[in-house]
Amino acid sequence: MERRHRVSMTDIAREAKVSPATVSRALNGHPTVSDKVRRSVLDAAERLGYVRNLGAVSLASSQSNTVGLLIRDAGNQFYGGLASRIQAETDRYGFDLLITAGGDTLESQERAVRNLLGHGVGGIVIASGRVAAEAAEYSARFVPSLVLGTGLELPSLSSVRIDPHMEAGLARRVVDHGHRSIAVTASEDPLASTLHARTANFLTELVVAKTDTYIVSFSEQGGVDELGRQVDRALADGVTAIMAGSDEMALQILEYLNISGLRCPQDVSVTGFDGIGAYRSSLLGLTTIEQPVDELAHAAIKLMSRHMNEEHAQTAQILVPGRFVKGRTLGMAQTSD
CATH class of the missing domain: 1.10.260.40 (lambda repressor-like DNA-binding domains)
Structure with a gap:
């Protein structure tokens, strides 16, 4: 053509x-x-x-009206939904939006940051649960930057994330259902700051409640087979509930339980986290915490607008409450006669 x-x-x-x-x-x-x-x-x-040519306009005015968004993976329901809401918010504030995927390595994230900077963005929002601190700090050296939806907190960046009290509250609900031997998933990826922080919040609340805790660790390389072996070991040790750090992980566990002939929640309860898209569906019935993507996106772009328009705006850490989704996968612990 x-x-x-x-x-x-x-x-x-x-x-x-x-x-x-x-x-x-x-x-x-x-x-x-x-x-x-x-x-x-x-x-x-x-x-x-x-x-x-927006880049030329930015150079001529010495001030960019473009916000850069670095997301981990556009195919992920959580990040895809978040990107859509950020687009709506930048439109509302009169900003242009440039989106790039950062991947799961320091090198790919720094390359994505350089790409955004090369296009003359005036600020960068990093929405990745596996963002490297070095990549985030590199971004903050050049333009106002904030991390969104991650457990990473650095003095040089603002952050917007779900209130960690939601994670502690979910753990208390599991305990209130009578569970005293509870497994928590944990990522082996050193960059998985969001999952690391979530696992720590789950475990802290469970330890305070004097429960027996068990770690179900997973890696991208291990796949479903390794996850199944971890779940089997946890159940053999008497675990009656598994708290997954994401809905995607919870669904994998539910699928494995179904293949193994185990019922949820009659034999073992499972909870997730994120509550985005199909994972929130009543047909699936997953007990989870819904991350408020509308509120997260609004808070992030409102804060970025302040940073881009005020020369000496202070960094801030904003916590947004989520919503408990009752579902059907959390039941009362079964006691042996």
Whole structure:
């Protein structure tokens, strides 16, 4: 397919029968341009299909109106949903949004940050549960930066995340259902700051409640087979409930239990975390905590707007409450006669 020539200001000037300098002033709303000339320039730009070079505009004004969003994985329901809500919030605030995926390594995340900086963004939101501290601090050296939905907290960055009291509250609900031997999933990935913090919050509450705790560790390389072996060992040790750090992990555990002929919650209870998209469905019936993506996105872009418009804005840590989803996968612990 033959591609069209990208329309320049010179093309518009020729069409509107004015100088390129007049076109530039008209497109940028300069007060010396009359309404009649501005209308003529805008009409010509519309007819020709002119697209503004936002990077050049940012360089000319020394201030960017573009927010960069680094997400871990657009295919993940949580990050995909979060990106959609951030788009709505940047639209509401009048910002442009540039999105890139950062992946799960320091190298890929730093490359993603450099890509955003190279496109002249005025601030960067990092929404990744596996963000490396070095990548986040690298971003903060150049533009206002904040981490969203992660357990990472650094003095150089603002952060917005779900209130950790929601994690502690879920652990208390499991205990209140009579469970005294409880397994908690844990990631072996050193960058999984969100899951590390969530596991620690679960375990702290369970230890305070004087329960017996068991760790079900997992890695990307181990796959479902390794997860199954971990679950089998936990159940052999008398575990009656498993608290997963995410809904995706909870679903994998539920699938394994079903294959093994075990019932949930009659034989073992399972809880998740995130409550996004299909995982929140009553058909699945997962007991989980719903992360409020609307509120998280709103708080993040409101805070980023402050950072981009106030030269000496202080960093802030904002906690947003979530919602308990009752579901059907958490039941009362079965006592032996």
